Amino acid sequence: MRTPRRLALGARTVRWRFTALYGAMFLMSGAGLLVINNLVGLRGTRSSHAAPPGVVPDRPATLAAAMELNQLLQAELSQVKVAQSRQLLVGSIVALAVMAVVSVALGRIVAARVLRPLRTITAATRRISADDLHKRLAVAGPADEVKDLADTIDGLLERLEASFAAQRRFVANASHELRTPLTTMRASLDVAMAKPDPVPAQTAALADRLRAELDQVDRLLEGFLLLARAQHGASSDGTAFSLGRAVSAALDARAAGIAAKGLTVHDGTVDDRAWTRGDPTLLTRMIDNMIDNAVRHNHDGGWIRCATGAEGERALLVVETGGPLLDQGQVALLAQPFQRLSADRTGSDNGSGLGLSIVAAVAEAYGGGLELRARPEGGLRVAVSLPLTSVRAGVPA
Structure with a gap:
C-alpha cells in the first residue's frame, strides 16, 4: 500500500528537480541578456557627448566663461548618467524578478510535459495486477527512450504472465x-x-x-x-454471500469436534448486514478454515468467539480463541504457506500449514484482507474484511 505513495513522492521529486533545472536555465539566460543589455547601454551612455536636453550652449566670450560652461555641462551630464543608470538598474531588477517567476512557471510546464509519458506508464502499470497480466501498455509513438521503457515493461509482463x-x-x-x-x-x-x-x-x-x-x-x-x-483464478464477480449464515453453518457442522474438546462457543455479534460477493465455494472454505483453525489449535476446555458485522464499506468476520500468550512476530507469519506455531503453544501439531494462507488468498482475491493478532490476554484473533454488498440475493453455502 505504501509503495505507490513512495513512487508518487519520487515522481514529484523528479518533477521539482526538472522544474528547478529548467527554471535555473531560463533565469540564467534572462539574467545574461539583462547583463548584456546593461553593458551595451552603459557603453552607449559613456560614448555620448551630446548636451542634455533643454540646454543650449552659448558661444563663450572668454576662456574663463568657456571653462565654466564646460564644467556646468559635465555636471549636468553626470547627473543624467546617474539617473539613467538608476533607471536601468531598477528596470533590470524588475525584469529579473518577472523573469524568475516566468522561469519557474515555464520550467514546471516543461517538466510536466517531459514526465507525462512516464506518469502514463506508471498509472497503467499500477492498474495491471496478477489477475490481468494479459494487459499491455502498448505505448504508441516514435522509437525513443520512453517507448523503449514501455516495450521493456510489456516484455516483463509477458514473461510474468507465462510464469504465472x-x-x-x-x-x-x-x-x-x-x-x-x-x-x-x-x-x-x-x-x-x-x-x-x-x-x-x-x-x-x-x-x-x-x-x-x-x-x-x-x-x-x-x-x-x-x-x-x-x-x-478467483473472480470479483459472484453471488451475494452472508458471512453470518456461513459461520453458523460451519459451527453446526463442527459441533461434534467442538464437544469432543469441551470448547465453549460464545455468541458474538452476528450482523445480518455482513454480506459480500464472490464464489460461495471459496468463501465457504475460507470460513471453514478459520473455524477449523480455532477448533484444532485450541486446548481442551477452551473457548471460541465468532462475530460478523459491517463497518463502513467493509464486511467483517472475527474469530477469537483463548490460550497461552503468543508472539506477534510468529503470528504474523501464519498467513504464509506451511507456517505453524510450535505444538506446545497451539496444543496440536496437526494441519497442513495451508489453512490461514488459503484464508488470506481468498480474502485478497475479493479485495479484502486478513489480520492476525496475538491477544494480550492470550490466544489468537483472526479478522477478515471484505467489500460490503447490500444485495441479499443468493443462498450462502
Missing part, C-alpha cells in the same frame, strides 16, 4: 496426478485388510496410520488446489 500460467498448470496437474497413486494406495490397503485371514494387530495399526497419512496428503493436495485457485 505455468505455475497454475503445474500445481493443478501435479495435484491431480498425485491423487491417482494415492487412490491406488488406499484401495490396495483396503483390499489387504479385507482378506479373510486374521490380520495381526501391528499390521492393523500400521494400516490405520497409513490411512491417516494418506488422508493428510489428500487434504494437502486439496489445499494446494484451493490456494492456486484463490491466488490466480
Whole structure:
C-alpha cells in the first residue's frame, strides 16, 4: 500500500528537480541578456557627448566663461548618467524578478510535459495486477527512450504472465496426478485388510496410520488446489454471500469436534448486514478454515468467539480463541504457506500449514484482507474484511 505513495513522492521529486533545472536555465539566460543589455547601454551612455536636453550652449566670450560652461555641462551630464543608470538598474531588477517567476512557471510546464509519458506508464502499470497480466501498455509513438521503457515493461509482463500460467498448470496437474497413486494406495490397503485371514494387530495399526497419512496428503493436495485457485483464478464477480449464515453453518457442522474438546462457543455479534460477493465455494472454505483453525489449535476446555458485522464499506468476520500468550512476530507469519506455531503453544501439531494462507488468498482475491493478532490476554484473533454488498440475493453455502 505504501509503495505507490513512495513512487508518487519520487515522481514529484523528479518533477521539482526538472522544474528547478529548467527554471535555473531560463533565469540564467534572462539574467545574461539583462547583463548584456546593461553593458551595451552603459557603453552607449559613456560614448555620448551630446548636451542634455533643454540646454543650449552659448558661444563663450572668454576662456574663463568657456571653462565654466564646460564644467556646468559635465555636471549636468553626470547627473543624467546617474539617473539613467538608476533607471536601468531598477528596470533590470524588475525584469529579473518577472523573469524568475516566468522561469519557474515555464520550467514546471516543461517538466510536466517531459514526465507525462512516464506518469502514463506508471498509472497503467499500477492498474495491471496478477489477475490481468494479459494487459499491455502498448505505448504508441516514435522509437525513443520512453517507448523503449514501455516495450521493456510489456516484455516483463509477458514473461510474468507465462510464469504465472505455468505455475497454475503445474500445481493443478501435479495435484491431480498425485491423487491417482494415492487412490491406488488406499484401495490396495483396503483390499489387504479385507482378506479373510486374521490380520495381526501391528499390521492393523500400521494400516490405520497409513490411512491417516494418506488422508493428510489428500487434504494437502486439496489445499494446494484451493490456494492456486484463490491466488490466480478467483473472480470479483459472484453471488451475494452472508458471512453470518456461513459461520453458523460451519459451527453446526463442527459441533461434534467442538464437544469432543469441551470448547465453549460464545455468541458474538452476528450482523445480518455482513454480506459480500464472490464464489460461495471459496468463501465457504475460507470460513471453514478459520473455524477449523480455532477448533484444532485450541486446548481442551477452551473457548471460541465468532462475530460478523459491517463497518463502513467493509464486511467483517472475527474469530477469537483463548490460550497461552503468543508472539506477534510468529503470528504474523501464519498467513504464509506451511507456517505453524510450535505444538506446545497451539496444543496440536496437526494441519497442513495451508489453512490461514488459503484464508488470506481468498480474502485478497475479493479485495479484502486478513489480520492476525496475538491477544494480550492470550490466544489468537483472526479478522477478515471484505467489500460490503447490500444485495441479499443468493443462498450462502
